[in-house]
Amino acid sequence: MASVINLLFGKTFDLLLYPFQSLNPWVGMTVVSLVAGLLVLAIYGHISDQEGIKAVKDKIKAHLLELRLYKDNFRATTRAQRDVLRYNAKYLYCNLKPMFVMIVPFILIIIQLDLWFGYRPLSPGESVMVKVKMDQDPTQSDLTLQASPGLEIETPPLRIESEKEIDWRVKGLEAGVQTLTVSVAGQSFTKQLVVSGKPLTKISQARVADRFLDRLMSPAEPPIPPNVPVNKVEILYAGQEMSLLGYRMHWIIAFFILSLVFGFGLKGFFGVEV
Amino acid sequence: MEKNRLRFSLALLVALALLPSPAMAYIGPGAGFAFVSSFFTLFLVLLLAVFSLLAWPFRLLLRTLKRSKTRGKSAVDKIFIVGLDGMEPSLADRYSAEGKLPNLTRLRENGSYSKLATTIPSISPVAWSSFMTGAHPGKHNIFDFLSRDTRTYLPDLSSARIGTPKRVLxxxxxxxxLSKPEITGLRKSVPFWKxxxxxxxxxxxxxVPLTFPPEKFNGHLLSGMCAPDLKGSQGTFFFYTTDLEKVKQREGGVMIPVEIKDGVVETxxxxxxxxxxxxxxEIRLPLKIRVDKERDEAHIDVAGQKFTLKKGTFSEWKKLTFPAGLGIGIGSIARFHVSQIHPHFEMYMTPLNIDPEKPALPLxxxxxxxVYLSKLLGSYITLGLANDTWALNEGALSEEAFLELTYSNHKDWERMFFNAIDKTQQGVAACVFETTDSIQHMFFRYLDPTHPANKNGQHAMSAKVIEDLxxxxDDLxxxxxxxxxxKTVIIVMSDHGFRSFRRGVNLNSWLYLNGYLSLKDGKxxxxxxxxxxxxDKTKAYALGLGGLYLNQRGREARGIVEAGEESRALKKxxxxxxxxLRDEEHDGAVAITNIYDRDDLPAGPYxxxxPDLVIGYNEGYRASWDGVKGKVNRVVIDDNAKAWSGDHCIDPVQVPGVFFSNRKINSTTPHIIDIAPTVLTLFGITPPPHMDGRPLMETRVGSNGGKG
Known part of the structure; x- marks a missing residue:
């Protein structure tokens, strides 16, 4: 199930963002926000009580107008204020159902966007921590880590028994998608590590064991093979922020604002009441 | 680290989803807007609440200072005026005696009841103009629905003139x-609410009739009778039919022939x-109708809206925006009614009402x-002549459908009125309900078994329609x-009464046959x-519901009658x-009981x-349909076979209105012009000298309870 979802969402976002990899990340973010805005408008338009929302919004507007129309009538204005608050609560209630329905696809969208916008690839010569989380005592394990020629393992493994964790520091030497190979109990699997890259690069921060929620949260690489005593291999990439006219912001804020703007701009065109 | 941040964010998001507002910010534009809008609303309300509380003492002080002149003189806090257009005293008496009007009877017994003298002529726009100004028509300039253009002899609306914008690019x-269209109200003088x-x-x-265009004053006003539809007319309905037999020119509406192709009508x-x-x-909106004969319903697709109408049902108000170009749309609202699916498809659409939420003209x-009323109560009819009497007259609506539509409008007006009453702490709340007028116009024949309209057309109902009305x-x-x-005074009143309209008099034909009006050679x-x-050979002509004009030299473009003595002699x-004039087909009955010479009417600047002469028809008679529209033929008096079977455009002495109040009045002959000075006096204001009426009530608080 998780594989199907990840495949569907992963391929969709790959297709969507592939043409914009070489461009400023804002271009890709704008396109994604537009598509997300349209998608959500379509879903919202279908699952929400459009007439109910319009009726409640009209009531809010009416009572706001009352504040203006009856400004000399203290009783009317206090009643109007009460009614605005009452209908505002109703408005929020009207949005509960679409909110709960949309939260699932939107979490999946946000996970995908985090792959593209959440992290910065290593620069050549830059080092990063690599963590392997095991489900057994790491001091008793024969686990080893090997790097492809474009990487250099700078430190011997640091085994932290209490965390069931083994850490290395790895340096990126050459640009490209490099590979780390983890060998344990006679089996091997790889974890990709991105050095340099285009302005918009998909980065898998972790490869995880085949558990449903973990797979959904780390969808870019296949699961760690079964019967391997490793839960997760994680690379602690530096976070990436969007920059606009010198102002830096988390990508989710940019996404929120842009999708809101597109949603607002297009709701009339699609006849959706929000 | 970053992954943990994301996880935390998502976990937070899920947790917040259990709370309505903040979570919405994270799940896209739809719910994000909910959050943003709610937050904005809350912020705005809090801001306004604080501002309102802080400003309140100052407002109170200012109001007290401004009202210092009338403070202490006011005998009442509130006056509620229920205008029941056309309520007939003889019917009120009859139903009251039969115990069917308990509330009006209570007013009558504990307060006052009287006939209310009306204006000359007894036509709603004239009478209601006198109601609001306290003056005779000579001072407010409204003498009929129509006036005439002396240059062309063509009719003009008497109430307002809608021009074009002064500046265009x-x-x-x-x-x-680059500017708004110029709208000029033609009613003069000052209404009491100003x-x-x-x-x-x-x-x-x-x-209240004749309140379009709305004038600025310290209060709220919603225009009534004479407010136009989106086409600029006083109400043009639409009737779509596959029955070509029914397609002919209709009064008050347009008939649109349609064809069903593969079950679909495209029009x-x-x-x-x-x-x-x-x-x-003309701007047109495509209208597509899929006719489902098996289910007896029509699926309508118009202006991006799809809805289904069962045969015999009305749609809600539908918003129809007409694109004018450059992204500008002209908003209107209309209701649809499918009256027949087969053998012929027939659909009625109301006139295109100006959308009150986005008014193309000020309402x-x-x-x-x-806008406020629309947001609070939903869309409502804005056309001045709201109830579509012509659609029933012309067979585009059945009697049942007409009543359903009329009472639906009435219900909206009641909701507006009670909203106004609830908001009134000190002042006037007044509403004119034209329901009484419209239904009596169309169903009066059921009170008159000999009415010509009963011989044909729709007559499936009974006199109970009027009784129910x-x-x-009374319940209202x-x-x-x-x-x-x-400390509340209630006034229930009508502008005129009602009588049966059996026979139509074409005065233009009479003028022609008696040598006062000439036709072109060969006609x-x-x-x-x-x-x-x-x-060039015509001395007089009749126009409108009760007006007769001399073709006066120097006034009319091709006038031949000299002003002064010649005019006076001609009028005499x-x-x-x-x-x-006698109706020979009806035992020589008198058709006209009184004719009012303009020179004898109460003076005024307008x-x-x-009209030079105002015709006072006898009961049972009225200006004929042809005569009103300036048609001339050889028939002077003929039957009125239309459903429009009751009328009041007759001799005003025969159609007084009603006056009920929870207070005693000091007159046995109240007149509609007395209402405005009465209201002013009750609030401690001396009526201005231009008002012709006189106060009907003492300024001291009466002993009768407000509950009547």
Whole structure:
């Protein structure tokens, strides 16, 4: 199930963002926000009580107008204020159902966007921590880590028994998608590590064991093979922020604002009441 | 680290999803807007609440200072005026005696009841103008629905003139308006609510005729009778039919022949003229109807809306926006009614009402008041002549459908009125319900078994329609009485009464046959609006519901009658001859009982615009349908076979209105012009000298309880 979802969402976002990899990340973010805005408008338009929302919004507007129309009538204005608050609560209630329905696809969208916008690839010569989380005592394990020629393992493994964790520091030497190979109990699997890259690069921060929620949260690489005593291999990439006219912001804020703007701009065109 | 941040964010998001507002910010534009809007609303309300609380003492002080002149003199806190257009005293008496009007009877017994003298002529726009100004027509300039253009002899609306914007910017094929269209109200003098407003007494005035365009004053007003539809007319309905037999020119509406192809009708809605184009053309909206004969329903697709109508049902108000170009849309609302699916498809659509939420023309004072009512109560009819009497007259609506539509409008007006009553702390809440007028116009024949209209057309109902109407109005009055306290005066009134309209008199034909009106050579009839009249040989002509004009030299473009003695002599001659007019088909009955010479009417600066003679028809008679529209033929008096079977455009002495109040009055002969000075006096304001009426009530608080 998780594989199907990840495949569907992963391929969709790959297709969507592939043409914009070489461009400023804002271009890709704008396109994604537009598509997300349209998608959500379509879903919202279908699952929400459009007439109910319009009726409640009209009531809010009416009572706001009352504040203006009856400004000399203290009783009317206090009643109007009460009614605005009452209908505002109703408005929020009207949005509960679409909110709960949309939260699932939107979490999946946000996970995908985090792959593209959440992290910065290593620069050549830059080092990063690599963590392997095991489900057994790491001091008793024969686990080893090997790097492809474009990487250099700078430190011997640091085994932290209490965390069931083994850490290395790895340096990126050459640009490209490099590979780390983890060998344990006679089996091997790889974890990709991105050095340099285009302005918009998909980065898998972790490869995880085949558990449903973990797979959904780390969808870019296949699961760690079964019967391997490793839960997760994680690379602690530096976070990436969007920059606009010198102002830096988390990508989710940019996404929120842009999708809101597109949603607002297009709701009339699609006849959706929000 | 970063992954943990994301996880935390997502976990937070899920957790917040259990709370309505903040989570929405994270799940896209739809719910994000909910959060943003709610937050904005809360912020705005809190801001306004704080501002309102802080400003309140100052406002109170200011209001107290401004009202210092009338403080202490006011005998009442509130006046509720229920205007029941056309309520007939003899019917009120009858139903009251039968115990069917308990609330009006209570007013009558504990307060006062009287016939209310009406204006000359007894026509709603004239009478309600006198109601609001306290003056005779010579001072307010309204003498009929129609006035005439002395240059062309064509009719003009007497109430308002809608012009074009003064400044436009030519841009390609467009003429972009840079100013609003000029709308000039033609009713003169000052309504009482303006005077109250000047004394800081707040009024809410709903649907009173002749309040379009709405005038600025300290209060709220929603325009009534004479407010136009989107096409600029006084109400043009639409009737779509596959029955070509029914397609003919209809009064008050347009018949649109349609064809069903593969179960689908493809047609259009004719909208307003696009004055933004250099070459003005009508804007049309495509209308697609899928006819389902098996289910007896129609699926309608118009202006991006799809809805299904079962046979015999009305749609809700549908918003129809007509694109004028450059992204500008002209908003209207309309309701649809499918009257028949097979063998013929027939669908009625109401006139295109100006959308009160986005009014193309101002409908209220302040402008946002119509918007407010629309947001609060939903879309509502804005057309002045709201109830579609012509659609019933012309068979586009059945009697049942007409009543359903009429009472639906009435219900909206009641909701507006009670909203106004609830908001009135001190001042006037007044509403005119034209329901009484419309239903009596169309169903009066059921009270008159010999009415010609009963011989043909629709007559599936009974006199119970009128009885139900009166009991419903009594119930309305009862609910208003429940809202009154000891310092509330209730006035229930009508502008005129009602009589059966059996026979139509074409005065233009009479003038022609008696040598006062001439037709062009070779013609023995004239089409409407005097098309074939030879003005160079015509001495007099009739226009509108009760007006007769001399073709006076120097006033009319091709006048031949000299002002002064010749005019006076001609009027005298006409009065003598026309009051002798007998209906030979009806035992020589008198058709005209009184003719009022303009020179004998109460003076006023606009009396010169009145008809030279105002015709007072006898009971049972009225200006004929042809005569009203300036048609000339050889038939002077004929049967009125239309459903429109009751009328009041007769001798005013025969159709007084009603006056009920929870207070005693000091007159046995109250007149409609007395209402305005009464209201002013009750609030401690001396009526201005231009008012002809006199106060009907003592200024001291009466002993009668507000509950009547």
């Amino acid at each position: 030519p841009l390609g094929k467009y003429r972009i308006p 005077i109250l407003g000047d004394h800081h007494i707040f009024s809410t005035i709903l649907r 259009h809605i004719s909208g307003p003229e696009n004055t933004m184009l250099k070459k003005v053309e 209220s004072n302040p402008l946002i008041y119509s 009166y009991t419903k109005m 009055v009862g609910r208003v009485m429940q809202k009154a306290d000891d 023995d009839v004239s089409n409407e609006w005097f098309q074939d009249v030879d003005w 001659e006409l009065i003598e001859k026309m009051t002798s 009396l010169g615009n009145a």
